[in-house]
Amino acid sequence: MKIILNNKIEEFTGDQITINELLHAKTFTFRMLVIKVNGQMIKKSEYDSAIVHDGDDVMVLHLISGG
Amino acid sequence: MTFEQIKQILKTKTVGIAGCGGLGSNCAVALARVGIGRLILADFDLVQEGNLNRQFYFYDQIGMLKVTALKQNIFRINPDVRINTFDIRLCQSDIIEIYGKCDVIVEAFDKPEMKYMILDAVHNHMTEKHLVMGVGMAGWGDNNMIHTRQSDNLIICGDEINAIAAECPPLAPRVGVVANMQANAVLEILLGTNDKQIHSEN
Numbered sequence: 001m002k003i004i005l006n007n008k009i010e011e012f013t014g015d016q017i018t019i020n021e022l023l024h025a026k027t028f029t030f031r032m033l034v035i036k037v038n039g040q041m042i043k044k045s046e047y048d049s050a051i052v053h054d055g056d057d058v059m060v061l062h063l064i065s066g067g
Numbered sequence: 068m069t070f071e072q073i074k075q076i077l078k079t080k081t082v083g084i085a086g087c088g089g090l091g092s093n094c095a096v097a098l099a100r101v102g103i104g105r106l107i108l109a110d111f112d113l114v115q116e117g118n119l120n121r122q123f124y125f126y127d128q129i130g131m132l133k134v135t136a137l138k139q140n141i142f143r144i145n146p147d148v149r150i151n152t153f154d155i156r157l158c159q160s161d162i163i164e165i166y167g168k169c170d171v172i173v174e175a176f177d178k179p180e181m182k183y184m185i186l187d188a189v190h191n192h193m194t195e196k197h198l199v200m201g202v203g204m205a206g207w208g209d210n211n212m213i214h215t216r217q218s219d220n221l222i223i224c225g226d227e228i229n230a231i232a233a234e235c236p237p238l239a240p241r242v243g244v245v246a247n248m249q250a251n252a253v254l255e256i257l258l259g260t261n262d263k264q265i266h267s268e269n
Contacts, residue, residue: 007216032179034186039219041190059218063179063186064230066205066237067090 001054015054019047022058032063073258074102078147080257081105083166084173085157085185087133088112089237090201091175092123092140093246098253099141099148106141107165108134109153121239157181162188166196171253174200175246177231186221196220197261199252204245205229205237213244215252222256224248 087110134152203225
């Protein structure tokens with residue numbers, strides 16, 4: 001399947017993937033993450049259950065110090 | 068648009084600035100220079116000598132509340148800006164209350180936990196409002212790593228990589244770039260030239 005991840009097209013095997021699987025596959029291991037799928041924010045407690053499907057638009061934002 | 072036309076639009080607009088450090092102070096000044104109508108400034112901190120390497124304050128303002136010092140500095144540039152100040156450590160209910168009537172909110176906090184808090188507040192309680200965040204501006208150089216990206220009403224400015232560290236301090240040039248990118252993104256929204264904005268109005 002193909003998804004849009006941070007504005008880039010990414011390909012994964014299979015036709016769905018959980019947020020946690022996606023984070024592992026892309027080695028996103030940061031502490032303070034914000035994840036949006038098709039504009040909906042996903043809570044940390046839902047990373048194992050929330051599913052990303054073919055064609056979804058996923059934003060992974062790593063909040064870091066500085067301002 | 069001429070500058071006169073731009074000022075006519077901007078004088079009717081209110082921008083919330085959440086945090087008055089390097090991002091907030093410089094972003095607020097940029098918006099004041101181009102004629103924003105009202106700014107809502109919030110920060111609990113005092114001006115310290117260590118802030119002067121990047122924040123829009125002066126040596127003789129050390130020890131003052133940042134919101135008071137910033138209001139003074141903005142009035143010296145443009146006395147027509149209306150300014151509301153809040154010298155508080157913002158919590159989620161404060162954000163909803165004091166920024167509820169803003170046209171756009173600028174996130175200018177230092178700590179990631181605070182950045183998360185305002186993102187969560189806007190996303191869950193102020194869904195129509197644009198939030199312009201600064202993420203990653205410590206260090207120096209690497210101009211071309213600094214970028215803007217957007218997801219609906221959320222706009223991110225910064226390199227999204229360089230957190231503050233002992234060997235990677237926040238410094239005027241890079242912090243100023245990101246602060247002014249945030250101000251530039253605010254203008255795009257307020258002047259109706261932000262693509263997503265035009266899209267949502269159609």
